Amino acid sequence: MSELPSKADLRRQVRERLRAVPDAELAVWSQELVCALQAREDLWATPGTVAIFGGLRNEPDLITGLLPWLTARGWRVVLFAVDGVELRPFEVTGMHDLKRGMLGIWEPVADPLRAVPLVELTLILVPGLAFSQHDGSRLGRGGGFYDRFLARPEVTATRVGICFESQLFAHLPCEAHDAQVSELMTEKRAIIAQTSTNGCQKTVKE
Numbered sequence: 317m318s319e320l321p322s323k324a325d326l327r328r329q330v331r332e333r334l335r336a337v338p339d340a341e342l343a344v345w346s347q348e349l350v351c352a353l354q355a356r357e358d359l360w361a362t363p364g365t366v367a368i369f370g371g372l373r374n375e376p377d378l379i380t381g382l383l384p385w386l387t388a389r390g391w392r393v394v395l396f397a398v399d400g401v402e403l404r405p406f407e408v409t410g411m412h413d414l415k416r417g418m419l420g421i422w423e424p425v426a427d428p429l430r431a432v433p434l435v436e437l438t439l440i441l442v443p444g445l446a447f448s449q450h451d452g453s454r455l456g457r458g459g460g461f462y463d464r465f466l467a468r469p470e471v472t473a474t475r476v477g478i479c480f481e482s483q484l485f486a487h488l489p490c491e492a493h494d495a496q497v498s499e500l501m502t503e504k505r506a507i508i509a510q511t512s513t514n515g516c517q518k519t520v521k522e
Contacts, residue, residue, distance in 0.1 A: 320489045326455055330446050333482055334374035342374070345480050348503035350381040353441075356506070359476070363390035364438030367405055367473070370395075371421035375443055376478055376503075379422055384410070394432050395424045396465070403465040405432040434470035442466070442497050447477045448488040452496040452509025455488050466495040476501055477509075 321329070334342075353359070366386060370379040386393050387409055396403035398418050406424035408414060413430070417423030424430070442462060446455040454477060456462055465471060477497035481504050500507040 320487060323455060323458075323489055326485075326488065327445055327458065330455075330483055331374070334480075337374075337482075339373070342480075343377075345503045346376045347381065349376045349478070349480070349501065350378065352503060352506075353378075353382060353478075353501060354385060356501075359439065360386075360389060360391070363392075365392040365394060365432060365436050365473075366439040366441065367394045367396065367437055368441050369421070369443045369478075371416065372419065376480065378441060378478070379411070379414070383408070392432070394437070395422060396461075397423050397426045398461065399426075401459075401461070401464065403461050405434065405437065406430045407432055434468060435472070437471065437473040440466075440471075440473045440475050441478045442475050442495070444477055444479055444483070446483050446485055446488060447479055447497065447500055448486065448490075448509070449484045449500060449507050450487055450510060451490075452477065452498060452500065453488045453490040454495050454497060460493075463493055463495045467493065474498065481505075 368378040368382060370377055383393055393408055394405040395408050395414065396405055406426055407430040408424045413425055414422045415425055442454065444454040445457055466475065475497040477500045479502060481502040484502065496509065498509055500509060
């Protein structure tokens with residue numbers, strides 16, 4: 317039984333791994349992932365309200381190709397604005413509704429008229445620095461924004477973790493407050509996670 321690396325060590329490892337990938341290759345991975353998402357008719361058959369993300373170099377670009385595709389299919393699309401330590405969803409229809417926020421991520425222009433109640437979210441595409449392909453555990457960037465948001469009782473939407481294949485691990489160090497996702501999508505495949513009831517299946521033992 318081996319001990320898992322610390323969260324800090326894993327964050328460092330994944331960041332170094334992604335920094336070594338040329339921009340052109342990241343762009344190809346991102347396009348392949350968007351195409352894989354678009355092919356998932358089971359996700360998009362019934363239009364609802366979906367949360368997406370984007371803006372960082374080392375994460376998939378869901379803004380350029382997926383946002384207009386979703387709105388054309390009748391989906392309402394939201395991005396999250398950072399309000400203190402909380403995430404708040406606002407509807408967006410295109411780049412004109414976006415601005416650069418913390419660390420360069422895309423955030424919605426926080427128009428109160430475009431605020432979306434949490435209970436209306438039906439699907440959340442969840443970013444992460446790393447994911448466990450076994451139980452859907454997620455390693456974020458350290459701010460805890462998504463952990464707090466996904467723990468709110470009003471948030472009942474389906475969660476699909478979005479990452480590149482190189483960000484997958486068999487198991488991750490996991491604590492009770494860490495969010496999980498029920499499914500993962502990379503540029504190569506979809507994975508159904510064996511989520512547990514307490515929000516964590518593995519801690520430090522493999």
